[in-house]
Amino acid sequence: MALSGIQIFKLTPKKNCKECGCPTCMAFSMKVAQGAKQLSDCPYMSEDALAQLAEATAPPMKTIKVGAGDSEHSLGGETVLYRHEKTFVNKTLYATNLCSCMDDAEIDARLERLPQVDYERIGERMYTEFLNVNYKEGTDAAKYVEIAKKAAAVRPVILSVKDEAVAKAALDAVKDTKPVLNGADASNYEAFCKLAADAGVVLGVSGKDLDELYDTTAALEKLGNKNLILDVTMDTAKATFEAAVQVRRAALKDGDRTFGYPSIVNVNRLTDDKTMQEALVATFTMKYGSIVIVDEMDYAMALPLYGLRQNLFTDPQKPMKVAPGIYPMNGADENSVCLTTVDFALTYFLVSGELERSGVPCNLVISDAGGLSVLTAWAAGKLSATSVATFFQENVESKIKNRTLIIPGKVAVLKGDIEAKLPGWKVIVAPLEAVQLVKFLKDLKANGEI
């Protein structure tokens, strides 16, 4: 059970030394309770207190780091099963597949296509974070190492290999890039444990079923290795789904720390069909995959997937925001009418969608409203005649010549005030709901008002 800030505070030295970076011990304690600070950040915590707190504050699921330098990624560290309970911590990451069974041309083609899907969506970079380098038994080990090297040069890699010698060769070549060695199972875990420990990399564990996975993980922990990822991929989608859910739930709900590790799901092993891969990668994004491996990521798969992931992993209490600015729609230019609304992403998407549907060229002007919806922002004073007028004077008037502004119907009350504060502008009140915008704009256009 997590400790409250007060409980932690009681164990602090209470000297407000500020050495931890917090102005008071109270503030520090609250941050530890939230998970934003570590107990070890306090230089004066007594051994006794540390021991007392360690067990209670240890996370139910470990945070595992993969990759080196700028390419380092954190996995796991989750505390809840559903996003409304508390923000998810580390988003699902994706890997595409390379295999020693592919010829060089195919490998090169894949590596060439890899950076094509790399774009920004509401402030977040969307790309494939990992490469999975699969070793097919009986193929050339040297070739595998070569592929691993090529891959590790562009992305952190997952070495999916069960052959000890091949694994060692590959590790020797790329261990500095901090790959995942995904190959331990019931038959080889001792050797792989040593390999991973010697190379200082994360070890991936798999099993033919949940029991075997559990036993192998427990055995590895007994050997002292707690730097693990669980490859929960089973023979079928159904079994894999159960494994992904059971592992996460056992760790977070039932307090079973043996399963308290991030997971890998290799969708590529469950189906060859691309559309079914799309279905499954979405499934394991929703249901507890830390890394999901697909055959290859193209825009068709990526656009909905990254949107879904972004929605899933946002803080449910901090709405997504779009950047303030002028967003021209339907080929609008400086002579097109302006509409304004708030920077709450959902509002933006709804309104911009309807504006696009209307086909009327217009400039959607988004000002900073703290990421709140129209009425909430208005009530909180973040959307006011002053905020709109200031934004227009500072950012819009120099760029747009048109002097008609359409404001959200829900803040019709601002009309007079905006007109007073924004001389030269004609203010029109839009309907209450975004869906009514299409007709509204078309009517204004038809009447020659805009």
Added chain:
Amino acid sequence: MPFNRKAHKFSASIGTVEIGTGDKAIKLGGENVMPFYTFDGSMGDGPKVGVEITDLGLDAEPQGVKDYYAGCTSFADIAKKAEAMPGGDFVVLRLAGGDPNGANKSTEELVAIAKEVSDAISCPLVVEGSKNVEKDAELLPKVAQALEGKNVLLMSAKEENYKAIGAAAALAYNQKVGAESAVDINLAKQLNVVMTQLGVSAQSIVMNTGSAAAGYGFDYTISTFDRVRAAALGQDDKMLQMPIITPVASETWSVKESTAEESDAPEFWGPVEERGIAMEVETAVACLVSASDAVILKHPKSVATISEFIKSLM
């Protein structure tokens, strides 16, 4: 020491709502676990897939949809073909043309189309309105009347028009009624409460707690799903135990990812149809693994994939 599986059982379950008649009737809901947690308990008959057609014909549809319905010259033809789509469990007729801000077709015309579609098929039928609350309040009761005896599901009754639609659909003509609310557990519950107070039985209500395309405010959709199910199963909240149906196609095929032609789209986006299918499939999956007991799709490839997906997890 093997893994100690702890089943997370609920004493409550999701209600069952039957739509359609005869051999092809289907049951929505009935599970007593979170979606596809078959290791915890029963998923009932499993989620179902609806095939959407509209009164607007095929002109604006993606090529793959047009190809599938090639040769159809009437709504009856289209309906028969929709019924035959591999993987579909029921047909959904969306009367989009009723929107006064759009084609503004008359109620009589739309009722006639609904009748034509209903007469052409033997599988269950869902009729969606125009989304305009005033028009739907007039239109859906007439559809309910015209299709008496077919046990169709009429979507959707909203806070503003639930009385007219609920009373006509469920009380006067013994149909089933969809209760639609805007991604908020309390609004969903309140609508069910007032519908029940109107006299509509819980066994006649299917919820649409809101939907969106993946990436488009879908966070609210997910959390509403999660919370509705937690309350229904965990708290035995009877007013949230109705099965959930989620229209997916109408959301996903209108976003720019699904509509921007390859020539207009950013570099590497690839063929528009593949993007549309992926958007439909990935959104549908996200709904199904969160809560939906039925999803409404339209592309044959999506329908086949999602149907296969459901089978593979059951």
Added chain:
Amino acid sequence: MTLLDVIFAGNDAVYGLTEKAIDDAIAKYGEDKAVSFPSTAYSLPCYYAVTGTKVTNLKELKEALGVVKTLMTREPRLHDGFMSGIATALCAEFIEVLKYIDNPTPYEAPCAGHLPDAAIRELGVPLVTGDIPGVPVIIGKAPTAEEGAAIVKEYQAQGQLVTLVGDIIDQCAEQGVKMGANVRVIPLGKDITSVIHVVSVAIRAALIFGNIKPGDAAGLMEYTKQRVPAFVDAFAPLNEVIVACGAGAIALGFPVITNEETFSVPKSLIVQKDVSKFVATSNEARGIKIKITKIDIPVSFGSAFEGEIIRRGDMQVEFDGSRVDCVELVQMKDLSEIEDHKIELIGPDIDEMEVGSKQQIAYVVEVAGKSMQADFEPVFERKFHSYLNCIEGIMHTGQRDMIRLRISKEAYNAGFRLKHIGEVLYAQIKNEFDAVVDKCQVKIYTIPEDCTKIRHEIAVPTFDKRDERLATMTDEKVDVYYSCIMCQAFSPSHVCVVTPERLGLCGAVSWFDAKATHELDPSGPCQVVTKEKPIDERIGEYEDVNEVVKKLSQGALEEVSLYSIMEKPMTSCGCFECICGIEPFSNGVCIANREYAGTTPLGMTFSELASMTGGGVQTPGFMGHGKHFIASKKFMKAEGGIGRIVWMPKELKDQVADALNKTAKELYGIDNFTDMIADETVTTDPEELVAFLTEKGHPALSMDPMM
């Protein structure tokens, strides 16, 4: 003769006629002759619904008459009167069904006679939804055809479904009233027995829409009473048969209104001598409320005009409460004191006022309703601002007796006059608060003496009384609290428990607001919370409160205390006005308000504190709350109360100083308590804070340790 005697006599007469009619029919056709109404699955709907038995032929009809006879007991009790009423209705149904033997259309246009099931399904929907607000059954002959037609047209204009029996049909025809189901005026038939066809509609509505099982007579009567808004307008003279039928109507819950000087039974048999008032009397008796779909004013109305500003040069006239006596007020009255929709202007209208002048005004909205409570008055009043601003060309600011109202020249030229203010207030109040307002009238005063008098002698004392009531309300004085879950959209597990002394943490929902929200929208965000099972009075924990919180938080929260910050404190959503947090070195708490951007002696700013406290999670030692709660005697009562407050931003301190000092005086006998409380101008450092408190002799320093 007593009323019961009349009913019994009427019942006996009809029974006799029915018996003879059936016997004659048997003699003519034989007892195997089939009897039925066309196009219904419910046999003889009334008899079937009451008894659960279907009648198919004359033999069974005769048997059924025997069953009817058993209802006709003759004890001098109300019950016997009702049963005889029902028996009369059933007899009428038997007589009517005989008309259909070998004749599918015994009724000719315009008379409808029996209505098919399909018509019930079609009419039932608007009935259930309230689109048909009522079903008047008009029987007999109006004093004049004009009066009769006027009544029918008035009901029709209200969207009611009018049914006609007897001479009124000819009177309407004579007056050219359009009749037919499509215009919602249905003439049933000339004979009094044809009234059964509307009873049949009500009863089949209960079977179809109410899912009432045939034979469940009690359930049937409950349904018709609650859900079928029918009533009878019976014109004098009444004979005993009509009275007996009326008893049947009353048994189904339908009141009877008549202009005959006869017995009256409260709420059931009402005498209204003036037929021009039949509609108002009938609607009131049946509790029918007519939705106002169009406000009768010469300018536009809508939220698009809410932000309109009317500048000095554009105004026709201004009512300015800062210079002269102006006031707006809602007053609850008795139902009998109010004439619905009466708008009265007492004094000169705008025409007689100098252009651009400052004038006085007092508008008093008087409301009445069976469920109305005086506590709702301020709730309605607060809406005036938005109502009046929605009028094109009107600008309203302020409230109570500090209002300012400007009317533009444009509005004036369009024909806007003061009575239109009354029209708007009337329409909006009736529509928005229809759950509690049955009748509403508006009085507008513009004579200076009147305004002064109303302001100082009526309004101000009312405001004072309300404020006093609010100030003296305590948690102990009320039986229930209210939950509020308006914020769950973004804070899923948060539940506010609103008590008189602890308003919602957003500061916007007082106990009265929550109460009004609940009464106006019983399935809405505010629900009743009982507090009958105390667990710990000290921290304010109750079993029943916990149950509600658990349910409304979907199990996320199991126990909550109302008066403690350390033990099971109430959760916070995110919209709190203030946060207080424990300051360990001074043994007290610091409070920060949303507007305060700086740091606090806790080492955290408001937004840092907010991120730790929000989200519907219990955070002992920290709590979100409204500004008004700071001066409450219940403020962290379990930990010793407001004496724990050691620091708050200066601006906030100034805002709450008066109230807080008053509470401190009462609780601890301390004068000017706020002088002992530090603020950012004193320090934001914990050590300096303790030094300051020590110097001031702050009570927190000597209280029990908080942790």
